[in-house]
Amino acid sequence: MQRWSRRWQAGESNKDRLKIIAEEDAALKNQPAGSVTQQVGDFYASCMDEKSANRLGIKPLQPYFKEIDSMQSRADLARVILHLHNEAVFVPFGVVGGQDNHEPSQVIAQFFASGLGMPDRDYYLKTEERFADARVKYVEHVQKMFELAGRSPEDAKKMAATVMTMETAMAKATLDNVELRDPAATDHKVKFSDLSQMAPHFDWAAYFKGAQISTADLNVDQPKFLAEFDRQYFNLPLADWKIYLKWHVLNGSAGALSAPFVEEDYRFNSAYLAGTKEIKPRWKRCVEQEDQLLGEALGQEYVKRYFPPEAKARVQEMVKNILSAMGDTIQGLDWMGPETKQKALLKLSTFTPKVGYPDKWRDYSSIHIERGAYFDNLVEGRRFFIADDRAHIGKPVDRQRWGMTPPTSDAYYNPQLNEIVFPAGILQPPAFSMAANDAVNYGSIGVVMGHEVSHGFDDQGAQFAADGSLSNWWTADDLKKFHEKTACVSNQFDGYFIEPNIHHNGKLVLGESIGDLGGAKLAYLAFQKSQQGKPPLPVIDGFTPEQQFFIAWGQFRGDATRPETQRLMIQGDPHPVAKYRVIGPLSNLPAFQKAFSCAPGSPMVRPAEKRCEVW
Numbered sequence: 001m002q003r004w005s006r007r008w009q010a011g012e013s014n015k016d017r018l019k020i021i022a023e024e025d026a027a028l029k030n031q032p033a034g035s036v037t038q039q040v041g042d043f044y045a046s047c048m049d050e051k052s053a054n055r056l057g058i059k060p061l062q063p064y065f066k067e068i069d070s071m072q073s074r075a076d077l078a079r080v081i082l083h084l085h086n087e088a089v090f091v092p093f094g095v096v097g098g099q100d101n102h103e104p105s106q107v108i109a110q111f112f113a114s115g116l117g118m119p120d121r122d123y124y125l126k127t128e129e130r131f132a133d134a135r136v137k138y139v140e141h142v143q144k145m146f147e148l149a150g151r152s153p154e155d156a157k158k159m160a161a162t163v164m165t166m167e168t169a170m171a172k173a174t175l176d177n178v179e180l181r182d183p184a185a186t187d188h189k190v191k192f193s194d195l196s197q198m199a200p201h202f203d204w205a206a207y208f209k210g211a212q213i214s215t216a217d218l219n220v221d222q223p224k225f226l227a228e229f230d231r232q233y234f235n236l237p238l239a240d241w242k243i244y245l246k247w248h249v250l251n252g253s254a255g256a257l258s259a260p261f262v263e264e265d266y267r268f269n270s271a272y273l274a275g276t277k278e279i280k281p282r283w284k285r286c287v288e289q290e291d292q293l294l295g296e297a298l299g300q301e302y303v304k305r306y307f308p309p310e311a312k313a314r315v316q317e318m319v320k321n322i323l324s325a326m327g328d329t330i331q332g333l334d335w336m337g338p339e340t341k342q343k344a345l346l347k348l349s350t351f352t353p354k355v356g357y358p359d360k361w362r363d364y365s366s367i368h369i370e371r372g373a374y375f376d377n378l379v380e381g382r383r384f385f386i387a388d389d390r391a392h393i394g395k396p397v398d399r400q401r402w403g404m405t406p407p408t409s410d411a412y413y414n415p416q417l418n419e420i421v422f423p424a425g426i427l428q429p430p431a432f433s434m435a436a437n438d439a440v441n442y443g444s445i446g447v448v449m450g451h452e453v454s455h456g457f458d459d460q461g462a463q464f465a466a467d468g469s470l471s472n473w474w475t476a477d478d479l480k481k482f483h484e485k486t487a488c489v490s491n492q493f494d495g496y497f498i499e500p501n502i503h504h505n506g507k508l509v510l511g512e513s514i515g516d517l518g519g520a521k522l523a524y525l526a527f528q529k530s531q532q533g534k535p536p537l538p539v540i541d542g543f544t545p546e547q548q549f550f551i552a553w554g555q556f557r558g559d560a561t562r563p564e565t566q567r568l569m570i571q572g573d574p575h576p577v578a579k580y581r582v583i584g585p586l587s588n589l590p591a592f593q594k595a596f597s598c599a600p601g602s603p604m605v606r607p608a609e610k611r612c613e614v615w
Contacts (some may be wrong), residue, residue: 039369118134257375355422558582
């Protein structure tokens, strides 16, 4: 494991539950083709068949390698890129459906930069020792994978160098993680005809026709990257492209191949980059993969067993109180003028909460799943995912779709839909329990709810209006004050170090830190609101209800995280290390200081002149 806590233990317990469901379905033979039990059971059974995977070795990828080797022209290269995109191998760019920033009721094609084998551009370009070391280890990893695929050490070494050269050039044309957090930086809506100017050597008409994508308006997140792709597409030898594409086919499929590939993939991506000490058991990797591809099939039985209607009703009541607390907070702000307040309250009034699971389940019956054909099943699932996604491009947005599966132990806010989503998988102990009192539930899942609501008004969410459009709804004076308040949070987190000379990037974690700060405050206010007219909650083990609230957040959010994982997070994760997700926001809250009688100057009391408050 990369980290551990009660919160992460709950996520792992979800996988134990999914394992039970998958194993029970796998024990049922001869189920109707296309039924939920047949697909869930047969997919899991095929994934667990490690002997077959080991027997096949590299054979599942040989048709891909043969197709790549047969390329003789740029048109062939374009055809292979399309084939890989059809199976969710997005190199060197990707195209998916997404809401139009300017007409959020419509879905358009969204081009995004892709095709790097390391986590982000900085791993290719920064000079610090940890990045330089990663580059050496990555080239060794690529070479080793090619050797496992049957190439000689000499050939594999040359191939790894080619991959590194191509990816480094792509990295130079890619935005960094902080730049990617700004919605305006990736907002480049263009006409289909404009693609011929942005990347003139690629046959876009053939690509869109083959992908069956509407040629209406689209968005290109990084025009500079698209231009670099076009340069390499036109100028590099096909031999280099063959190596690059083979690498990404191999890299994207390693976990579904024989043990040597699985182990080498783990060695670099998990053991080296994240510091994990052992590979996950196969059953856990199988339920994770199945949840990713067939999550709403697995989720149907999951919610029947683990998320009863009375739990959903209680959670919905909590969400109602959180939203009400946010309304009270906006109305009481002394730094925001009436005009902006009115628009903020309008946005809040249009929030759509989704709790537990979708009202309409996704239909996977068209996916052909068989026992004993794991790699084929994986490809089938990926093809379905891509085709299902593309089918929505050029059409009105389907507001009933979910971006997470019901068993997922997480939550999210979508600014274009202006929705907050809490899957059943996170609505489990210790985040939420029907047996827990309000102090504990509001102090754990309540803060998560407040966090997601706050995302609607963080540095990113504040750029989206009530209708989901990327547009300014602030007066100039109020926006200036807002930026001053968010700068306080950014500066606070710049000062949190994980080890000497390595500290958080306050701008990278700004949105999540605003979410945590606002989440804790809103949940506390909602907890107080929930207690109106009720008998006082009891003191437990000497802790008052107010203390129980904050202890619950510390117990839920605090993780023990491996040093390597912390370094990985500091570089690219918009979430701070868990320790500071507790210390950071709570040290700003007078309610916390009062609950524990913290004296001025205490470590958990930020000086008044440095105290941050946005919402």
